[in-house]
Structure formats: structure tokens, C-alpha cells
Amino acid sequence: MRSAMLSFVSRAVLLSKHVPRVIYPVQRAALTIPTVAPTVDKKDRCVVVNWSSEKSEWSKYHFPWLRDNCQCSLCRDSNFSQRLLNTLEDATPADVRIPDDESGSVEVEWADGHCSQFSYDWLLTNSYCHNKVLTPKRTREVTLWDSSIKDNPPKMKYGDIMQDDNQSLLALLRNLYQYGFTLVEDTPPRPETMEAVGKRIGAISNNFFGALWFMEAGNMTVTHMSYGEKKIAPHNDMMGFNDTPGLFFFHVYELEGEGTDSLLIDSFRLASEVKKHNMEYFDLLSKVSLTYTNKYSETRDGVLHNGIYEEYPTTFTVDRNGEVVKIRLSQADRKPMDSIALAQAMKVLSCDADEAMDKMYKALRYLHSLIYDPKYMYKFRLKPGTLMLCDNHRLLHGRDEFTKGMGRRKACGLYVSQDEWHAKMKLLESELLD
Missing domain, CATH: 3.30.2020.30 (NE0471 N-terminal domain-like)
Structure with missing residues (x-):
């Protein structure tokens, strides 16, 4: 005993x-x-x-x-x-x-x-x-960050990740959980090396872009703005779909000239700022569901590929402890606020429609003021040899516009579902740490 x-x-x-x-x-x-x-x-x-x-x-x-x-x-x-x-x-x-x-x-x-x-x-x-007792569990920390992360961003080496012992792969996944992103250096500049890292983590998600998707500056035939040359505002990918991408890979594998700056923003950090500044705003952003367009126009083999489902997500998804675990935001794709969202805002605030609409837009305006504040934005230039992985449920990503005379820039990307990479991390922890 x-x-x-x-x-x-x-x-x-x-x-x-x-x-x-x-x-x-x-x-x-x-x-x-x-x-x-x-x-x-x-x-x-x-x-x-x-x-x-x-x-x-x-x-x-x-x-x-x-x-x-x-x-x-x-x-x-x-x-x-x-x-x-x-x-x-x-x-x-x-x-x-x-x-x-x-x-x-x-x-x-x-x-x-x-x-x-x-x-x-x-x-x-x-x-x-x-x-006076609580269930004992292991901790996996989440670190909130701002632009100062530029001094020491989470990085790994491609060769280490591709080893058979899985220790470095677990370190990569823990970095992703802790910071929401990781840069993989010394990655051979070819699409298949990005695909190899993806397959080390889990099954690659196939969507209307395809399993691997490609873009080339100055030679875009797809009409979706992601493939264009204008500035892309901070956003999450594919907001008009129920099954939104989990892990987002992006790899510049060919570049002539200087390229353009990419940017990442930690939405969990922004959520903490909203909560400190105005709890009403936080409640609105976590309880009012907004709609997003799902009409993507890419034609392959004479077939127009459009989104099928339309989800009604809140901007912040919170867990049972009231902590943010997911963000859904794309200013470019957000549809007009409808009667359901207005009724939700009225319920949250216990007020009439006029006040609810006014405060809902104030909450969105304040959140976007944080998004465009350089204090919270990590800007960097992706060049061949560096692969970027980020959590699409946590980080907002975007880039500056392509400038004239920038030169050729070829890039590719893929997605791995949230369930896949979380399951892989838990499996490796149980195998390597217990």
C-alpha cells in the first residue's frame, strides 16, 4: 500500500x-x-x-x-x-x-x-x-510574441528534421505549438523537399488548389488574389470552408532579385490585448459569428472549383476556460454582417440594434488597428533555402506587393490538417518522452 x-x-x-x-x-x-x-x-x-x-x-x-x-x-x-x-x-x-x-x-x-x-x-x-487537488498533466507551453521575435525566431535545420530518430521532428512540432511557426533552414530549393517535410508530419491535404500549389510572380493565370501581385493583407487561409487548413507550408524555391517581404502575426497575442483593452470587444469577437465568401474561381480541366460549404465562425474561438484556441479572420473575404450576427451582438451586449452594430464595428476596427501595428508584426524576406511552416488556426500571414523589376519568384505551398500534426506531436511525445 x-x-x-x-x-x-x-x-x-x-x-x-x-x-x-x-x-x-x-x-x-x-x-x-x-x-x-x-x-x-x-x-x-x-x-x-x-x-x-x-x-x-x-x-x-x-x-x-x-x-x-x-x-x-x-x-x-x-x-x-x-x-x-x-x-x-x-x-x-x-x-x-x-x-x-x-x-x-x-x-x-x-x-x-x-x-x-x-x-x-x-x-x-x-x-x-x-x-485542493487537480488532475496532474504534462504542460506544453504557448508563448505569445510580437515583432521582437525577429531577433530570435524559431528555426530548425532541414537535415535534422529528416533524420530517422524523430527527436528533431518532435522539436519542430513543439516549436509550432509554442510559437505558431517555424523556419526550416538549409532546405534544398525544390518543391519535393517541402513535400518531404510535410509527409514526415502527416498526410498532405488535397483541396481545390491541389495537394501542392504553385505561384510565380509576373506569370499568374489564376484569378484568385492570392496568386496576384498586389499586397496581401494579414489573414487566415480559406475562411469560407468548414475544414480550414491546419498547418500551412510556404517555400520560395526560385528567386531572381530581392523578392518581397512576408509577414506573420500572433493572433493569440492580439486576443490578449483585446481582452485587456475592452472585454466587451473580446466578447463580441468570440461570440458573434461572421460569414466569409467561398467562391474561389480556379478552372482545371474545364471545371470551375468553388467552395461548397459556408461556415459561420466567430473571429476568436475560445475553449472551456475562455482562452483563445483559434482565429478565423480574412478582411478580404468577409461578407456583410447579417441579421443573425446582429442578433448575437444584441444578446451579448443586451442592447438595441443601433448600439450593437456600432460596437461590433468598433471591436473589428480595434482588432485591425492591432493587426496593422508594426509592434505585433514579424516581417522577413523568404529566400530559397528557407521553408516556412505556420499554424493557420493561430497565425495571420500575408506579404507586401510585388514591385516592378523584382525579378522572377517561384513559390509553392501545401497544407497538413490540424488533427494530423497535433496527433503526430502527441504520438512522438508518448514514444520519446514517456
Whole structure:
């Protein structure tokens, strides 16, 4: 029992009032190791596990929840942990006990004769109603940045990423999660090298541009503005589609002359500024859905490829803690604000239509003032040999206009879905760090 106690107590953490915007929390403060084993109190509707002799650190587990989450081989598939039975029908306990076999667990016998056993470690990890304890998780930090990142942008080497040991590939993906982008230096200036990096991460997304897409300054035949020579304002790609690109690759593989500056902006940093400046603006941007055009006009083989779906996203997507996890913004593609958006703004502000429309545009105007503020913009010149990867759900990207006499500039790009690269990162972490 003592070894089991050391295992579960070392994972306990003090409950924090503020949950930072991270996935999985590495460093944690442990509770004082109790001198006695946990005790269990059976209540009418739940089990209370007391993690200390003073009963000041406890977790509560309701009987329907325990029955629904039985981990035994009769109730769960051993490979994928999927439920095999309808565990929602009966949650009447016949007995609750701590086994005498020093397994470090709580055992619940149900009225139908089935017996469920829950280890202390599992119970603590999945604690949802508690006092002074929080589920222990690994942290993966998110770093908000501004134009000062130009002094030390996240960079990797192509040769390192393409090695077989996966350590550098994991470092690349963690950079992407932490900063939202990474520059891959010493990349051979050919489209296939960009494709090779993409395939190291996951399946390449095929869309109406194709799996790999190409653009050449001064020789554009496609009418979409992304292929034109005018300045491209900061934006996210393909806002008119439900399945928006996750990871965005861009590679200048041929250049004559000086080229043009690219730019990146950390929208999570902008969101933090909006929240500090005006919480009403933040609420509007995270609760009012805007519409975006999906009419892209590219013709291949005599077929006009247009967007099929039309999603109604909020500018900021927030998680259950109220932290921004995604941005959807493209000034060029935003459609007129409609009656649904106006009604949402009126509800958020508890005001009439006139005030709601006025404040909605003030919120958008303030956000765009930050977007065009040089303080938050990282500008740099992409040249052959440097591949750019960025998180399309977090970063805004754009470029300056092509100037006369700039010379030839050939570039290519591709997308990998958000699910693909997040899954790859988690898989490598479990293989290389556990």
C-alpha cells in the first residue's frame, strides 16, 4: 500500500484558481504525503475518497459516473478503451470497499453483481469534483510574441528534421505549438523537399488548389488574389470552408532579385490585448459569428472549383476556460454582417440594434488597428533555402506587393490538417518522452 500511496500522491497538485492556456500541465507542487492510506466514505449518490487523514484533500465520484467509466475488460476494449456495454442503465452500488491486496484501489460492487476496480492513480488523474487537488498533466507551453521575435525566431535545420530518430521532428512540432511557426533552414530549393517535410508530419491535404500549389510572380493565370501581385493583407487561409487548413507550408524555391517581404502575426497575442483593452470587444469577437465568401474561381480541366460549404465562425474561438484556441479572420473575404450576427451582438451586449452594430464595428476596427501595428508584426524576406511552416488556426500571414523589376519568384505551398500534426506531436511525445 505504501508504494501505491507514493505513486498517486506524487501526482497530486494544488488547485489553482486560474488555468493557463496549455495542453496536458510537467512541473507541479505535490501535496504532503499522508501517513495513512486513503479512506473512502460511501454517500447516497457518490463515493468520497479522502487523500489525507485530515480529510481536507478529497475527491468526489458519483455512482453513475463510476459505472459509466468502469475500466475492466468486460466493459472496455483493451486496445482502444472503447465501451463494450451499455453502462448507462444501472448504477446502483451494493458495496464500496478498499481491497486488502495493497493494490492501491477502490472497488465498487454493483447491484447486478458486476465489480469495478479503480486505482488511486486513475481516480486522481480523472478527478472532476474535489478540494485542493487537480488532475496532474504534462504542460506544453504557448508563448505569445510580437515583432521582437525577429531577433530570435524559431528555426530548425532541414537535415535534422529528416533524420530517422524523430527527436528533431518532435522539436519542430513543439516549436509550432509554442510559437505558431517555424523556419526550416538549409532546405534544398525544390518543391519535393517541402513535400518531404510535410509527409514526415502527416498526410498532405488535397483541396481545390491541389495537394501542392504553385505561384510565380509576373506569370499568374489564376484569378484568385492570392496568386496576384498586389499586397496581401494579414489573414487566415480559406475562411469560407468548414475544414480550414491546419498547418500551412510556404517555400520560395526560385528567386531572381530581392523578392518581397512576408509577414506573420500572433493572433493569440492580439486576443490578449483585446481582452485587456475592452472585454466587451473580446466578447463580441468570440461570440458573434461572421460569414466569409467561398467562391474561389480556379478552372482545371474545364471545371470551375468553388467552395461548397459556408461556415459561420466567430473571429476568436475560445475553449472551456475562455482562452483563445483559434482565429478565423480574412478582411478580404468577409461578407456583410447579417441579421443573425446582429442578433448575437444584441444578446451579448443586451442592447438595441443601433448600439450593437456600432460596437461590433468598433471591436473589428480595434482588432485591425492591432493587426496593422508594426509592434505585433514579424516581417522577413523568404529566400530559397528557407521553408516556412505556420499554424493557420493561430497565425495571420500575408506579404507586401510585388514591385516592378523584382525579378522572377517561384513559390509553392501545401497544407497538413490540424488533427494530423497535433496527433503526430502527441504520438512522438508518448514514444520519446514517456
